Amino acid sequence: MPTLSQKHRPKSFKDITGQTSITETLRKEVATEVLGHAYLFSGPRGVGKTTAARVFAKALNCEKPKAGEPCNECTLCMAANEGRCLDIIELDAATHTGVDTVRESIIEHVRFSPLMGKRKIYILDEVHMFSTSSWNALLKTLEEPPAYAFFILATTEWHKVPATIISRCQRFEFKRIEAERLAERLTWIAGEENWNVEPDVIDLIVSRADGCLRDAETLLGQLGSLGDPSTSSGPQKIDLKIAHLLIPESHLPLAEGLVKLWAARDHQGALQEIQRLFDDGIQILPLFDDLIQVIRGLLTNSSDQFTPHELSEIALLLLERRKDVKAGVDGLFALQLASTTIVFKILGGDKNQDPRHQEPEPTSLPTHQPTSLDLSVIRSKWPALIRAVDEKNHSLPFILKIARPEAVEGDKIVIRFQYPFHRDKIVTDVKHRRIVEECLAQVYGTPCSIEGIVGDPSTSSGQSQERSQDMVSNILNAFGGSIVES
Numbered sequence: 001m002p003t004l005s006q007k008h009r010p011k012s013f014k015d016i017t018g019q020t021s022i023t024e025t026l027r028k029e030v031a032t033e034v035l036g037h038a039y040l041f042s043g044p045r046g047v048g049k050t051t052a053a054r055v056f057a058k059a060l061n062c063e064k065p066k067a068g069e070p071c072n073e074c075t076l077c078m079a080a081n082e083g084r085c086l087d088i089i090e091l092d093a094a095t096h097t098g099v100d101t102v103r104e105s106i107i108e109h110v111r112f113s114p115l116m117g118k119r120k121i122y123i124l125d126e127v128h129m130f131s132t133s134s135w136n137a138l139l140k141t142l143e144e145p146p147a148y149a150f151f152i153l154a155t156t157e158w159h160k161v162p163a164t165i166i167s168r169c170q171r172f173e174f175k176r177i178e179a180e181r182l183a184e185r186l187t188w189i190a191g192e193e194n195w196n197v198e199p200d201v202i203d204l205i206v207s208r209a210d211g212c213l214r215d216a217e218t219l220l221g222q223l224g225s226l227g228d229p230s231t232s233s234g235p236q237k238i239d240l241k242i243a244h245l246l247i248p249e250s251h252l253p254l255a256e257g258l259v260k261l262w263a264a265r266d267h268q269g270a271l272q273e274i275q276r277l278f279d280d281g282i283q284i285l286p287l288f289d290d291l292i293q294v295i296r297g298l299l300t301n302s303s304d305q306f307t308p309h310e311l312s313e314i315a316l317l318l319l320e321r322r323k324d325v326k327a328g329v330d331g332l333f334a335l336q337l338a339s340t341t342i343v344f345k346i347l348g349g350d351k352n353q354d355p356r357h358q359e360p361e362p363t364s365l366p367t368h369q370p371t372s373l374d375l376s377v378i379r380s381k382w383p384a385l386i387r388a389v390d391e392k393n394h395s396l397p398f399i400l401k402i403a404r405p406e407a408v409e410g411d412k413i414v415i416r417f418q419y420p421f422h423r424d425k426i427v428t429d430v431k432h433r434r435i436v437e438e439c440l441a442q443v444y445g446t447p448c449s450i451e452g453i454v455g456d457p458s459t460s461s462g463q464s465q466e467r468s469q470d471m472v473s474n475i476l477n478a479f480g481g482s483i484v485e486s
């Protein structure tokens, strides 16, 4: 059975989705017979390069073109539409045979005049896969092409095409297809197939396809085959329920809501929303994907809520935390941590409570009596330590916020870090260790040294969750917040 793309393949320039400026230029070239011998079609996969090449090839050989459009009625057009035109030669370099036979196929073949029409057209797909000898063979032909020979090269990676070839080609850069054009095309196909596809489903497919027409058509075709047309009386109905059997539900609006809370620097609100989504059973990993998509959208369409720097920092952080979740870190915790970092570190503080503007705790030695070190005192003064360190180095506080003072041995404080590189940055790096130790002496009023250990104290999931909670409390303590149960 043919795929939807094959079944509804555009037969004329005007039927091609998107790429209007390219198809218009090609049509005019055919109409005016002002033609080059070599064309390079570059751009992402699935956006119509081969389709445009086929229409163009057909138009070049059409006996009665109409203003540059193929007539689709003459013998040559019919032969081309049925894939049996001997003068249109398609070669896919992605297949081994393609690469191996490209020399013979082109060099030998091009010497013979066209068999059916006036021109011979070679459509060479995925040309970035060509070997050097293939390029050399093609170059020789392009230097002195027979008057009847035309070459259309298609590739997703034009930078891999030798400059000597590019300089002999008219280059057309195909773009991703706009959402609106994709939606029109899908709606039209659904009509042709007599499927009743809900507009929401069309939107869902379009958002999934990311500008790739072929992916969009494949998804629609898969959804269409989910129903059983033989038993339905009316047109086959495809609603969101059916669509979600195939396309995982997106939580973009929820992700947008969370991003808005970040934009408002509403730390509490964001944590509450994360908890609510979690309680509602939303999967955290796909939610990370949606958040990344929202931030990506804001990055590309300038946002007045965030600076580009903030957006890229947020995107990097979300990608990092997403990686952690994939590696097994608790999803809820990772998102809470990301949210806290975004509000306080990247965006500069909670709207209600900005730790930078709080009264600093007394940190200088005259105000402090030397005290013997005690773990509970160390933990309670940890936020003050972080603020003191922040005065001297802005990159260290974040690590200290998610680290935990674990034990005291004489004048030595043992700190547990989540990752080895965190320990290395704070403890192994002598310069950083000195900063932290100086600040410790200030805050606790007595000289002390530090030692680092890494990892969870336990491996059992129950205890590690407890530890996650502990770490959240640590962070919240550091920032003066609390988790609100919803």
Ligand SMILES: [Zn+2]
Residues within 6 Å of the ligand: 061, 062, 063, 064, 065, 070, 071, 072, 073, 074, 075, 076, 077, 078
């Ligand atoms: Zn024709």
